[in-house]
Structure formats: C-alpha cells, structure tokens
Amino acid sequence: MPRRSLFLKVFGTASFTIVAVLYVALIVAVFRNDDKPLTTLAPKGVNAQTIQNLVAPVFGVAGVIFVAVFGAVLYITWRFRDRDDDTPMPSQVHGNSVLEVGWTALPALILAAIAVFTVITIIKLEQRSDDALAVRVYGQQWWWSYQYDVDGDGSYDGQGDITTANELVIPAGREVSLTISSHDVIHSFWIPALNGKKDAVPGMDSHWKIEADQPGVYMGQCTEFCGLSHANMRMVVRALDPAQFDEWVANQQRPARSPEPGSLAAAGEAQFGNLCAQCHVVNGKFEKAEETPPPLLSGVAPNLTHLMTRGTFAGSIFNLYYPQQPGAPVPTPGDPTDASTPGDPGDALFGGTSAYPVNRVTLEAWLRNPPAMKPAAATQKRGMPNLGLSEQQIDELVAYLETLK
Template structure:
C-alpha cells in the first residue's frame, strides 16, 4: 500500500476516534447535574416525572435510529469507497426496486411515530389533570420579575382582600398541587421551573394553565425563557417547597398586618425615606396605598414581607447567605439560593447572614446591576440616595419580615 494511503487511513482512524470520544464525553456530561440547577434531567415532581417518562423512551429510540443510520452510512462509505485499483470511470452495480425494503422503511418509522404519539397524548392528559385540593395561583410576568397571586378563598379572583400577593419566590407546601395560570403585564414571557414541569408562556390578556407539585422540600430554580427585553437573562424565579406546617405558618405571617411603625429610630427614619422615595412604585401594607398611588405594585414588586424571601431583584441576588454557607462569596450564585431561615415564617431576621453589601449596592445604583429602562417604567431607577439614607432605608427593610 502506498505511503500516502497509509497516512490517510491513519488520519481517518484518528479522526473517528477523536469524534467518538468527544461525542461520548458530551453525552456523559449532559447527564451530570452538579452545578446545573436548571436541568430537565432531574425531575422533582409528578408533572416533571411524567415528562421524563416520555422523554427517555423517545431519546432511546432516537439514539438507536441515530446509531443505525450513521452506522450504515459509515459501513457503506468504507465498503464501497474507491480503491487505488478501481477504474474511476466504472460505476458500481445499480440496484433499485427492492419492494420489501421500501415497505419496511416506510412502515417502521410510521410505527415508531405512532408509539411516540400515543405516549405524548397520554402524557398531555396526565399533565392536564387537576387535584381537588390544588392551590390556585396566578403568575404574572413583569419586566423583569414575577409576581405571584394566591387565590386563598378559591373564588376565582386573585386580587381580593382575602388573597395574597408576593414576588420573586413562590412558596408551596410539599406534596400539594399548585394550579397556576400564567399571564403578563407587558410583553410575552415564559414561566419555567424545569424541576417541576415544562414551560408555559405568559401572554398579556391570556391565562395559560400549568400545574406544579414538589415531591420533596427544597428550592427549585426557574428562568424566563422568552426574550422580553434588556434583562431577560436576569428574570429569574424560584419555588420554595416547605412542609405543610411551615407553609401554614408562612401564610399566617404573610396575612398579618405589618403597618405598625418601627421602634428603632433609624428604621423609623428609613420608613419616611421609603414613603418619599419608594412608595410611588413599591407597595408595603400600611405604608403605601395602591388606590391613592397609581404606580404602586404596577411596575415594582410588593415589599410587604421582603425579608421572608431568600432572593431579591428578580431573584438574581441572594438576600441571605445560602443554607450552611458563610456570608459573602458570590451573591449571584444561582445554584445556591439564599435561605431566610426563621424569617421565612416571621421569625427574627438574622442580620449576620444578610448580604447587606449587595442590598446597599442595589439601593445605591440599581441600573448598574440590572439593565432596564427605568425612565419608561421598566426597572428600578437610580434614586440618588445618600449613604445615610441608604443605611436608614436598609434598617427599615430589615423590619419587613
């Protein structure tokens, strides 16, 4: 065999080995979930498990087809390649009209697709079922954060006086179905908590149903998956699954009147600063009235119980250090969301675990941390606060638990 042919053969073999190794490494890496909080390959709820039960056989069949097709192509390339002693003008024997093969490669794909269709229909039916004791929640996309409206009296009205509105974090009892309808206050968004279910678009003037249920206690992260503006990538959310007792305590605290004035002098002054600088957009029960101020809660999160949340600013920053981790580090570490501890249910705020530095930076110059269009009513503007005002405003925010 000529030397050049030997080198070409070696190069072909090396290329094949390298491509195969890279392909295998990519496949293995896709199934490693460490540091991948938005993976769809780790279902933690019935709906996500139903989807996973459909995905696995489809991927298995697709993998078999992939190997079969490319294996056949590789075999044909090697077996029928032109050799050195071949006449380049000579055509191989032309074969056609194999009726059995033609029928086979028509029927087999049809049967495969029919099986996938049956599994898909069954999965859709299962995802559409609703539990009798499901908790109804309306999820509203905003530029660039999420608000959650609990219909606590189950009357179909999510904005009633007996209902609850919060932002950024959806707190749910473990093992209890949450019946969600998504909508939007501005442009099209997409609600996605991959550990608990698939995606659902949030469209203005339209209510799209989806259900969530967590099998275990924990925090499940999500992300807006429809491009919606400057901070689309910074529009995150999370579901915090807790025990039924903790959920009941959280709910009772959320419904507790928090209008009493702070006793700490700095916090009291901070409340006045909040009233003057922040209450035109943000709602705090007993401090700002949505009927008197048109912008209240229309373009900004409800801060009535801010310190019961582990994150803020569209859940891109940790308000507290994550569970078991020291204060500091990277407050944007999405894989480890902040843990409010006892403050979740109205207990004392552990100020030693609050990421005060990033909270102050946010008040100092929010547009520098999260791109938006504050002059058009989207995003928090730079309020021009002094350092003294920031200190006192933070002291007041600490009371919002």
C-alpha cells in the same frame, strides 16, 4: 500497500476514533446532572416525572436509530471507498422495493406511537385536582409576582389572600394550580424540576400546574426573550412541608409592623413613603395606588410587605442573606447570585430571625444605583430607577427594609 494508502488508512482510523470518543463524552456530559439547577432530566415532581416518562423512551429510540443509521453510513463509506486499484464499479440497480417501503413505514409507525403517548401526556398535564392551591402568576419586566387564593373563593385580592414576588412558596405534596398572564410583554414560566414551560401572554390567562414531591428549593428562568434584562428574570420555588407552609401563610397575612419611633428604621419608613411608595406596596402602611397602569407598561413594582422572608431580590438574581461560613469571602457589590445556591432566609421565612446575616453590601449597592446592577429602562417604567439617594438615606432605608418580615 502503498505508503499513501497506509497513511490515509491510519489517519482515517485515528480521526474516526477521536470523533467517536468526543461524541460519546459529549453525550455523557449532557446527561449527567452534576447538580445543574435548570435541568429537565432530574424531575422532582409528579408533572415533571410525567414528562420524563415520555421523553426517556423517545430519547432511547432516537439513540438506537441514530447509532444504526450513523453506523451504516460509516460502514458503507469505509467498505466502498476508493481503493486506488482496478476494483470494478458495483452493478447499478434501481432500488429495493422492500427496503424502500420498510424505511418509510417504520419511521411513520414510530412517529404515530410517539404522537399517541404525547397526547396522553398532554391530557395528564392539563388535569386539575379539586384541592389544588390556586395562585395567579404575572410576568413583568423583569420579575414575577404571585397572588394566592388562600380561602379558595376564586378571588386573589380578598381578605387573607397573599401577594408576593420573585419567590413562590408552596406546600410539598400538594398540587398548585397556576393562572399565568403578563402585565407587559410575553414571558415564559419554567420550573424544569416541577413541570415544563407555559407562556405568560398579556390579556390572556394560561393554566398550568406544579407539584413538588419533597420540600426543597427549585430554580426557574423566564424562557421567552422579553427585553433588556431577560437573562436576569429568574425565579425561585420554595416547597415546604404542610405545617411549615401554614406557618408561612399565617405570617404573610400579617400587616407590616411599625418601627420603634425615633429609630433609624422609623426614619427609613418616612423615606420609603416619600420615595418608594408610589411604586411599592407595604400592606397596612403603603397601599396600592388607585390609577390603572397604561397598556404594555408594568407600572407596578414588587410587594415588599414581607421582603425579608425571601432569600433573593431583584428578579432573584441577588441574595438577601449571605451564608456565614468560616472563610467565606465578603460579597462584592452586584455579584449575581449563584443560580444553584439562592439565599436562605432560615427562620426569617416565617417572620423570625435568620441565622445568616443580611447581605447589606449588595442591598446597599442596589439602592445606590439599580440600573448599574440590573439593566432596565426605568424612564419607561420598566425596572427601578436611580433615585440619587445619599448614604444616609440608604442606611435608613436598609434599616427599614430589615424590619419587613
């Protein structure tokens, strides 16, 4: 065998082997979960499992087809390569009718079967349970608000109904029926462990549902580009056992408590009324303004009545509580939350005291200069503006916010 041919053969074999190994490693890396918080391949609820039951066999069939076609191409390329000899050209034929009909009909039948099972899956995902918990969801630049119809009367702002932000608390094992819309631009609601995506469109209600099999924390992300801080528009779902959920609801229905007169928190409450209440609501203290926000502008801000019962803030990109662990580093102002470990409010979730300290470093940095922490267009009523607070005002406001349980 000529030296050049031997070199090309060795080089071709080595190149093919390297590419094949890298490709297999890539496939393995993609399908390994590795505790990724935003993966559709680890369903934790009925609806996500329904999607998985469709996707898994489709991936399997597609994988078999890919290997067969790619293998055939490689075989033909290698088998009929130019050998630098006098091998005659193979006879040329017009085609093989049986093969041509086969490779046209077989994909059509596969796609038809996938279409049938896709329609069945869509129908299942659209069905609603009679005892589902109804929650209205609004996407806003750049956070999510949630209104609970606790008494099931079809209204979301009645006596005993709940309004909260960023973190959706649900009972495990019970369907949650979502009515999704937007106050400004198009967003997309996605909790991959619990269901697929559903767009939040201004002026239109989209119906969706989620359900968690077990108590736990499930992460989500807005998946429709919605402006400057789209990547900073996260969400957290906390699934509780039914008894804990009832305890959470009872605490959320309580109005905010008044700080002790003359305390630092009382001074912070006064600061809040002067500086923050025109946008933020604290039930029983600072209620929603009567004027209607103009079109395409949120004009509203997260309800802070029970802020400290949440583990995150600012679109769930920062932790409200910092785990007190041996050797844990002091948080740097503005450090984004690790997406896989949202802050844990502990007993503060039910109005009690958390075992973890409040992340004052990041909370104070947020009050000091919000646009530096999270890009926004505050002058256009999108995002929180820099109010130019003094350090004394920040101390007072943080003291007041810590009472909002």
